[in-house]
Amino acid sequence: MWPTAVTLTCLLTAASLAQVSDSKRVVSIPFPLCSHIKYYTQVAQVLASRGHRVWVAMPTYMLEKRYLDTSGFTPIPYDSLPGMEQNIEALINAAYFDKKPGDLLLALRLCRDIFDSILRNDSFIAAVGQTKPDLIVIDNLSQFYVVSIIPYRLGVPFAFLGAFYSPHLMGVPFSPASTPHFLLPYSDTMTFFQRLYTTVTYIVLTIIDPTFPTEAVSMYAPEMPYLPLSALVAKTEIFLVERDHVLDYPQPTLPNVKLIGGTATGPAKVLPPEYRSFMDSGKEGVVIVSFGSYVLGLSKHISDKVLQVLLQLPMKSIFRSNLTSPDPTKILTAPWIPQNDLLGHPHTKVFVSHCGQNGQYEALYHAVPIVAMPLFYDQHYNAERVRVKGFAEVLDLKACTAEELMSTILTVANEPRYKQAVAKRSRLFRELYGVPTETAAYWLDHVMEYGGDYMRSAGQQMPFYQYVLLDVFIFILCVAALVVVVIYCLISAISRRFQKKKSKAE
DSSP states (O other), X not given: OOOOHHHHHHHHHHHHHHHHXXXXXXXXXXXXXXXXXXXXXXXXXXXXXXXXXXXXXXXXHHHHHTOSOOTTSEEEEEOOOTTHHHHHHHHHIIIIISOOTTHHHHHHHHHHHHHHHHHTOHHHHXXXXXXXXXXXXXXXXXXXXXXXXXXXXXXXXXXEEESOOOHHHHTOOOOTTTOOOTTSOOOSSOOHHHHHHHHHHHHHHXXXXXXXXXXXXXXXXXXXXXXXXXXXXXXXXOEEESOOTTTSOOOOOOTTEEEOOOTTOOSOOOOOHHXXXXXXXXXXXXXXXXOOTTOOSOXXXXXXXXXXXXXXXXXXXXXXXXXXXXXXXXXXXXXXXXXXXXXXXXXXXXXXXXXXXXXXXXXXXXTOOEEEOOOSTTHHHHHHHHHHHTXXXXXXXXXXXXXXXXXXXXXXXXXXXXXXXXXXXXXXXXXXXXXXXXXXXXXXXXXHHHOSGGGOOGGGGSOHHHHTTHHHHHHHHHHHHHHHHHHHHHHHHHHHHHHHHHHHHO
């Protein structure tokens, strides 16, 4: 059974004291997006506070922007794909704002280019090897599982940490009837056609998952003994999944698949002076608006709509955007904001969000209701789950009118049912999951000390045909077919003999 926050706090304290005298070396390789690297840096800082030496790999341009707190660990910079940020922005614009088809295939192609550039970067792999790591932690994103080839080449144990739950890739028995896929905007209570579509999605992605190149080991590590990528992934010490059954839906797991909640969140820190004075003066309430790291420049008609609404609201606003504020006393704009700390301020009343995973957990932790405006990828799934939980309303950023946006913000901010729903979920989350960065550090400590073999199910290491009992079903069908044939032959033989006797008698 998953430990309560009180029990886990005792475990974390004991483990922390033990680890100071038993320092390990940990290298983290997150997917090179700002939101992913953010929670990796926070887990790295907790590991460092427990006496470990920690490195986090990140693109050079992210270090240069200085948005991320790199205290407590050592960055391993590497050159990212040329124009990667621009490509991601273009992809989101094509998928949502322009409604161009094929956006998912473009996203998969971009992911493939990203891991290809990392796995062919010999100087980066050498830099990882020079740290002499005891454990390598890789982003738990199916498109990034191929990066497990790096620890395989270096002969180092590895673990996965990240937001995505892929039971069909983790070897977890599950039912598509109650386990919605994160690419579909469904809850765990589905109609017949939603269950049909979910089942077909899982089957297709299990058989021909384009993010899971089977021959990857031959391509990127020809000097190593060949393994199918699925067999390599199955060697992980542990899967740490940024999901839970408070914000998300109840999910089946195995002992080496731990649902830990969102590591991007935690207690709010002291705000920088310019934000603190703005928030403290917003006694009528403050709206936090963010559409993510890669949607800072909206098209003019959409940005005009958003600014029009924010100017008319009876509350102040902080808008993450490249735009210049038309009234800095009422609307503070900036390309980066300390989002978790702003959401933790007592004057924050509502969060207008694209429904990224990190932002949702920050809002949950600090009990802030949401106006959900999903744009891309898993954000439609995320928006649906907070709507179902009762602490959000969903709008289409592009299609809604200024009046609809204004009305929805005021409704979510002022109607008690939204605040009550999120406050209850927040209390549950804090009681059951505590501070997720501490939980992640605890389990990484644990597998460095004991390994993860004892938690690994035999089913996670079986070939697919054995795991789904294809060989057993085929054998049963063959036996049943044989029995039918034998019975048919016996009946035919008896029938022919009876006919012969009848003919002689006549």
